[in-house]
Amino acid sequence: MAEKVDEKINDNRKKIDENSKNEQLENFRSTDNENKELTTNQGLKMAEDEFSLTAGERGPTLIEDFHFREKMTHFDHERIPERVVHARGFAAHGHFKLYESMKPYTKAKFLQDPKVKTPVFVRFSTVVGQRGSKDTPRDARGFATKFYTEEGNYDLVANNIPVFFIQDGIKFPDVVHAIKPEPHNEIPQATAAHDTFWDWVSQNQETAHMIMWLMSDRAIPRSFRMMEGFGVHAFRFVNEEGKAHFVKFHWKPVLGTHSLAWDEAEKLGGKDPDFNRRDLWDTIDMGNDVEFELGVQIIEEKDEFAFDFDILDSTKIWPEEDVPVKLFGKMTLNRNVDNFFAETEQAAFHPGNVVPGIDFSNDPLLQTRLFSYTDTQLLRLGGPNFHEIPINRPVCPFFNHQRDGFHRQTINKGKVAHHKNAMANNSPQPVSEENGGYAHYQEKVEGRKVRARSESFKDHFSQATLFWNSMSEPEKQHILKAFRFELGKVKDKDIQQKIVDMFANVDTEMATEFGKTLNCTTPEPKKQTITKSSPALSQENTPKKPNTRKAAIVLADGFNGDDVKTTVEALHTAGVTAAVVSDKLGPIKAADGREIEAKHTFLTDGSIAFDAVYVDGGANADKKFEEDAKMFIKEAYTHYKPIAVTNEGKQWLDSQQFADPNTGIMSSESVNNEFTTQFVDAIANHRFWTRQLV
Template structure:
């Protein structure tokens, strides 16, 4: 066999290793006999063992005791944060080797597909909360590499609320339901959270992201991911570069409207879970490019912010993101609990060629993850749960403990030893052994924070001023809503003071909505946290005009808008619908990778004008516009008359317009649109320009209509019509 062919066979084996490793632990009860956990066949699983058919249940019923015991212990403690999540399997493929940057094996072989498991999540809510809360989204990726597991544990926002992990318990306690009444669930719009934020100016940048559209993504498949911290890449020469990790979705970065998110929470609180599952099941595999920002060690201090500060980004205009590979999620879990719930991510799981920095938030997280998994997964052997096992062998002298699954042979469990040939042996760096980067350290032990961490407002200002007008309006509305839920007026007033240090216009708009005045100057001292290294005497002096330039990468306006893959289109129809009008649009949507659902007054089938039967996916009772990306109304005299008289159909269209979605109608269905609130406000001529500005398409030529409609759906939303064309819905 040729060397190239041998390599190909090895690659195929490596790709399937994780799948094969899980297979012995995967059970399918189809066609199998019922047994106890010890393998004893069960004759009756429906009735307890009793002393007579009306007698007492007997203590000796071992089948009952095992069944009840297991049921009583089916729930493990949920995660303190990121409790509600959804996961999927996939692969990562490198574009080209990176030997100059890192010696990590999976980043130096472009032929290998590295298995991955990804878990997306909300942060604040419990397992039973909604997917559509305004919240940060977790984005954790476990790479099963040939050198061990590498966990890239991040979020869909590149910064964080705090600079030092010492403050993490305070942050979580503040945002969680208030302890005296356990209210509100999965929401930051309450007094304790904003009290904390108003006293912690280092949160200013993150709070801008949280109040933006990034906090309510259209789907997990349409959001970015970030490593948040600054890491290191180490090459085989021992040379180090600072690294920021980015995940860029190939479907673009898209959101839903806040009003829409609240409606979705009522209609389908599993919206994001269902979306991810359905996309993978249908073969519309989600894809992200992994990119890195590379900062040479020599450039560590060249920026006007500190690379080790997790409340700061490195603007992409200063350091471009270099795409290095692509991740594809292509398989749903077989069992939610065994995989998604038991998967244990740890920021400390790294491989040779990747290392940490002195980011104080990162350093604290290194402790937190291990401690959390110990209590959540029952002991120190959580790494032996199948979903957490590496695909490479693991050997050490660690033994015993709760839930130990591996049976270790031999009499020695210590090192060095002479009775067991000194196995397992240590591995030299040249043979792949991990060696920490030899960073020079010369400092005193102090509880302090560097002065370079004290600029809390310039990047918050950069973020706000980089947004499009609709995005700015959404941020203003979000602050107004959240602070409007705060009952303590002094907390609201303090926040207005902080907002004035970010942008005077933003502060003025929010203050007006709250019935307050913008203070002449923010409350002093601003930082009530009182850091050990002192409080800056004048935060106003930090506002340097040179830091207010815009960053195009921060606005979602500039995202990918050239595809309708996996977008859901609602087709409103009834008996008598024009078959050509309906089927032409449906086929056009399917050809472009979208999904089309016929929605009618009742389930079952409707009869088209040509006497053919058309299946109905949803009725107006079970469907809602908030679950779709666009709406189409086909022609057909009887169908049009039915929809015009159907209040739910008119509401469906009004609501879709309110949420800025693409809407199309056959010219023969224009009377349905005339029954809405919005139609009379639109321009009379629906030109190409109108379609791109308004997202409304009305055409007699069905083929021309389909092309314009597809183009409009790809734009995602028409936020510009939101303010001037508000309608009730």
């Protein structure tokens, strides 16, 4: 099995190299250092790179050593400021193709022809943590996509949660300051579980809806490949006739939306803080496509005020049952980056990078974000020419009178750098809207200059209640546990009580339940007027597939070769990656003499690294192996994962007397088609959240 995986990875790498010139953006790629002669940055060949130039073998280093100075100066300056938020990210290349033309709604060229492949670059990220933090905290996730279109770059800057903390960007510095480590001691890292954040929440009740999502399983995704993406804001599509529609963007993962268990996420943060990025890299490296469908919710302008919420409020969703998502294309990620810094770290996204046919709404949060993205790149990437960095460079030509500045790469010819001009025949010339020039949608706007928000933005709890009503019972229990954990880390009792009282407006029973654990006063009962639910919000209703899942195969010497072979082949056929785990690395010998290689051990990879566990055991397993295998099974059981056992594995499972041994557990004396089919189906199910824990 291991040989098949290695062969698949090598074949995929060859395929990527062969197709890169035709399929990918060649300007991202540069020659590597293999079989090259060492030179300075100026191309001077160097005979030595181990020793500095000194006056004698024990003498001082000489300032004339230009090679040392160049090498050390570059090293001293090779770090750049990290992003204030979304600092920890990981990315991949791919392409986007339409299912059908979106011409009735938008004139954007890349949304017209289903035959066209549009190159994309996608960066996934956590929000709060610094670059060196872990992948698996309870946090929102960024999902930023750069489309390299013939009309220029279009950036769809999204999150895996469809709403936001605030309604107006002027409060963005406050929420970020509150959720970041506290300034007096820079503690804690990458978490909202501390006083300043929950103090801010208690004073800014517009954040209630976002907090419900943050306390849910959505905040600990199983992988980047299994989380949704949302444009959050209301945008406009504008077609050739000038007709506009309000739209909200949705990325739907083909594999469905799935999450980690909270305890599992915490353990992964210690054992493999790179869990999500490693998952994305390995999946693509093995030749498996990472796929998301793109869709929009569409509201006609005449219906802007037809709902019981303001459609321009970024703390609100458009319920999918009321405004269905129209899926119109699919994105496929199939190539890893060549250099993390040059691509992932230097990528600059901006919601203001649009193309004709896509425009903005009057969402006040969106309007303020249009300023901050460019502003922050000026510092982070060292000046106004960050658009010339290869990963940010459009594939279409660009011409204007912008000149000079830090890191300018374009060599502009001629003496003219002003508009209008006669010396260069007024070139480059503006392009009319009819010929593809961008023109903002014309909307009549009237009003007095005020610092105020519309009354239609003042309902902060109805959709938070809708979210709670839409959760399955296990999901509700996870939310309660999240509140208990987060608020249990808060030291100020007044803040805890304020949060309990605040969320009684969402659901009194919910707030009372987590308030008990905090020793808070029972909140005053609130009349719950929202009884509606939205099935689309519950992960219970997501697609469930076994593809690209990882199953641990726990074996000791003396295992049953036929049973393991049949199980591994069934998993492979279903698209599940099987990885052998043992007490040692290297070949594990079956009772009939066959061998299979173990690339994982109980010490290096617990059950937390896998989606499912199959334990056959082995007749030669010693007492220590048996204890480790039992612990492996118990941890998988505790995290609600599918478990399949045969032979010694069955004995080890039976000896543990789990409270609920019939939920997601396959146990058999030997392997047959029924056994493997049940196991594959269980893997597709992802978790058995209703399992009763010991």
